[in-house]
Amino acid sequence: MNHTIFTRAKELDLPVLRKIGREMIKGREGFDTIELPQTGKNLLYYEPISSTGWSLGVIYPYKEMYASLQMLNVLIVALSIISLLLLVFFNFTIVNRMLGPLTKFARSAREVAEGNFTAELPKITSKDEMKELHDSFEFMQRELSEYIVHLKETTSAKEKIESELRIAKEIQMGMIPHIFPPFPQLNQIDLYAVLESAKEVGGDLYDFFLLDEKNLCFAIGDVSGKGIPASLFMAVTRTLLRSLAHKDKSTAAIVSEINATLCQNNDSNMFVTFFIGILDTSTGELRYCNAGHNPPLLIKKEGKTSFFEITKGIPLGLFSEFIFKEQITKLSGGDKLFLYTDGLTEAENWNKELFSDNRLLSVLQNSHANTPENLVKGVLEAVNQHVNGNEQSDDLTMLTILFKGSAKQEISLDNEIEQLKTATTWIEQSLELLNIPQTLEYTINLVIEEAFSNIVFYAYEPGQKGKIDISLDVEGEYVVIELKDQGKPFDPTAMDSPDTTLPAEQRQIGGLGVFLMKKMTDQVSYNRDNLTNQLTIKKKITQ
Known part of the structure; x- marks a missing residue:
């Protein structure tokens, strides 16, 4: 059965095919896309044949035209997937090879952090950065092990020194009077003292003792330097004071003999500022001698406070031939003596401001009616408020004596x-x-x-x-x-x-x-x- 393009267009109900037929009759060439039941989407190409006057159209299904291209796409996708899998495999292998030792290094580092300085490190055969890291870890382990051994030795030595210093402080504090009231049988006087060292042991000293039933000997001093040397010098000074005070009632003679002894073999050139007084508790007569120490303060019963007029002298331990002078005054009933070391007035706050003589005078005048104990504690509280937690570099010592008056x-x-x-x-x-x-x-x-x-x-x-x-x-x-x-x-x-x-x-x-x-x-x-x-x-x- 013969068919024309127009009959097929009618049969298949394809207007586009009818359109192409008209174009072919007109002798034109071109191409267009048509849908056929048997082949689906197709490409129709048409062109006239000049020798016959006919037009020839060729239908080429898309399936056949793109079959090789689809196969190529499938091949490309397959190759891409295989390449990606290979890339992932190789990346995993490389990363695992690189990070595996790092993981082991991290595990070893945790053990080192926990104190196991001999933790085993991963073996590295390559000569790259991992080898350098391995060697660095190994060096760190050796250094840490040596440091810990040294630290243990140092800590042990430090604890031993601290223990010895604590014992030295106990011995030093045991040398100075610390029981108050010290002479309950003596109604004419009352006194109180405190010593606070800037270090475990220091060079400040105070002392008081009875020469007989009525004469009270007291002293305060400040040794140059700090620590063990100063504490030893302080102990020697205190021992000399106790030994010589009972032999000679002249304060100048006592000071001169202490000075002469301290000057002997004093290769370290240490010295001590010193103030000594002997109070006759039956009369109020006070004989005293000063060797370069801060002048004491006299607090009258009514509250008037002033510095003692003293001959300054020089510290003990410098010149053996120096001539010290004794001075005499008389205390009235209710008078107080306030003696201190320069660690009090030179106490600094965070702004480098000193506590100063003026602040001390003000505190004493405002609390003149207090007992010796409350007076000393009040001054100490004022100093602590002034320094406001700032660490001090000097020892601080105070001694207060109240002369109540003679006995009945x-x-x-x-x-x-x-x-x-x-x-x-x-x-x-x-x-x-x-x-x-x-x-x-x-x-x-x-x-x-x-x-x-x-x-x-x-x-x-x-x-x-x-x-x-x-x-x-x-x-x-x-x-x-x-x-x-x-x-x-x-x-x-x-x-x-x-x-x-x-x-x-x-x-x-x-x-x-x-x-x-x-x-x-x-x-x-x-x-x-x-x-x-x-x-x-x-x-x-x-x-």
Whole structure:
């Protein structure tokens, strides 16, 4: 059966084929795409044949045209996948070869970090960067092992030194007094001291001890340098002080002998600033000598605070022929001495500001009424607030002595009026010992004379033997006079006061002396206890 392009276009319902047929009749050439049931998508190419006047069309299915190209694509994809797999394999092999030792190195590094400095390292046969890393790790292991051995030896030696320093500090602190109050049997004084070393052991020193029942020797010093050498020099100085103070009561002589001894074989050229004082607790007399030390401060009872006027001298241990001078002053009841080393006034805060003399004066004036212990602790607190945690380079030492006044003065006399002369002499001596102003001597004499006479004439029968005990003491701002006897009960305060408005010839005999005694004093009281008459008289001290 013959078909034309137009019949096939009609049969297949392909307008595009009909269009191509018309183009072929017109003698044109070209190509177009058509869909056929048997072959699917096709390429139709048409061109006229000039010799016959016909047009020829060729249909070429896309499947056949691209078959080789699709095969090529499949081949390319397959080759790409194979290449990618090979690349991944080779990369994994190379990376594993490179990172494998690194992983082992990391494992070894963890063991080293945990303290196993002999941890096995991975074996490296190549001569590349991994070999350099291996050698570096090996060197680090050797160095760490040697360092730890050296560190253990150093730590052991350091602990031994620290232990020895702690023992040295205990020995040093054991050499200085640290029990307060040190002399509970001595009522005339109170004192307190503190020593804080900038290092384990230092060169500051303080000391105090009794030369006899009434003389207190005290000293403070500051050795040049720090540490063990300074502490040894301090120990020698303190030992010399204790040895020489009992032999010679002159402070200048004591200092001179200490200086001469320290100058011998002093190849290290060390020295110590030194202040020594000997206080007679019965009189308040203070003899002292200074060897280049900071002047102490005198804190009066009323609060006035000032530096001692001292002869400076030179530190001990420099010149054996130097002549030191003794000075003498007298303390009043309630006076305090404040001695210190320069580690106090030279204490620095973070801004390099010194604590200074002015701050010290201010603190002492504001706390002058405190006990020696509270005074020292108050100054220490002020210094700590000033430095605000800044580490100090110098030792700090303070010593405060309170002179309360002489002890109670007592005498026992026969109940004879002739004993008044002895009483008068005793009163004069006692007033001086108690530092009572001489302006009160007349009043006290008159009061005791009147009270003594009353006891002789009224407490005892004529010819009866007995004793009259008299005491003088200072309690705060009052002089306290006590008279005791074992005569019959007699209360002079119960006697009627005479009428001083009457003429002398009209007054009742007696009572005038008691009247004057009451007028001239602040308080007169009587008590009868255990067959003992006790008359107590108080007179306010006025300067």
